[in-house]
Amino acid sequence: MTTPVDSRDMTALARTAREEMPPETQFRAEDEAVIAAHGEFLLGLEHDLVQGFYETVYAHPNTAGVFADGERPARERTLSEWWRRTVEGPKDDDYFAWMAMVGLVHVVRGVSNPMMIAMSQYLDRGVEDAAVGALPAEEAQRLTGAVRRLTATISAVVIHSYDLAIEHALYEVAGMPPALLHRLRDQEVSTSLQHARDALGRQRFE
Numbered sequence: 001m002t003t004p005v006d007s008r009d010m011t012a013l014a015r016t017a018r019e020e021m022p023p024e025t026q027f028r029a030e031d032e033a034v035i036a037a038h039g040e041f042l043l044g045l046e047h048d049l050v051q052g053f054y055e056t057v058y059a060h061p062n063t064a065g066v067f068a069d070g071e072r073p074a075r076e077r078t079l080s081e082w083w084r085r086t087v088e089g090p091k092d093d094d095y096f097a098w099m100a101m102v103g104l105v106h107v108v109r110g111v112s113n114p115m116m117i118a119m120s121q122y123l124d125r126g127v128e129d130a131a132v133g134a135l136p137a138e139e140a141q142r143l144t145g146a147v148r149r150l151t152a153t154i155s156a157v158v159i160h161s162y163d164l165a166i167e168h169a170l171y172e173v174a175g176m177p178p179a180l181l182h183r184l185r186d187q188e189v190s191t192s193l194q195h196a197r198d199a200l201g202r203q204r205f206e
């Protein structure tokens with residue numbers, strides 16, 4: 001059950017998103033230590049990860065369509081800075097509050113959750129491929145696990161902030177109390193679900 005949270009408080013919002021995650025799936029202190037121990041190796045991946053990231057998003061019309069003409073160098077710089085700050089840490093409340101804010105930055109630019117999840121996975125896969133080729137197997141596995149929990153946690157925070165920002169905007173526009181809007185949302189989604197069950201011929205498993 002999600003705790004109600006002020007969608008304008010990035011620190012609270014990031015904390016709530018993290019609390020939704022079962023502990024073994026969350027980024028944790030040991031992961032910070034594993035990432036720090038491999039800091040030099042991870043910083044060395046910056047160029048290839050950033051280039052690969054932008055080649056991938058620019059090669060696909062839906063993601064390429066997000067960007068304005070001539071924006072690529074600035075975006076590459078942003079991602080490089082993000083990577084350095086991420087590897088160097090600390091990945092504390094302030095860091096995750098920043099990630100919640102990054103969620104809002106993306107909403108405004110039309111970056112969808114599927115785009116975000118796909119590219120977050122692209123990054124952890126990039127680290128995994130490089131680690132498997134360069135580090136002893138056990139170390140590669142430890143590092144890959146830590147980075148995966150980190151990207152999963154970032155995605156959770158970004159998506160939560162994205163959802164709550166949109167919900168907040170609807171509250172503002174509709175001028176309705178959140179509890180009523182939630183009830184109406186659940187009613188509408190139940191109707192859509194019934195349509196989907198009928199269309200797909202998939203009634204509830206009993």
Ligand code: HEM
Pocket residue numbers: 057063064066067075078079082102105106109111115116119120121123
């Ligand atoms: C794991 C995935 C991603 C990470 C970690 C990430 C990170 C960031 C960060 C740190 C910023 C700067 C925020 C600030 O101003 O402080 C940013 C901005 C931006 N990102 Fe992403 N991003 C991701 C995915 C994407 C994707 C998939 C797209 C588009 C397809 C995208 C498009 C943009 C754009 C257009 C901006 C500039 C927004 C503005 O200032 O107008 N990002 N991103």
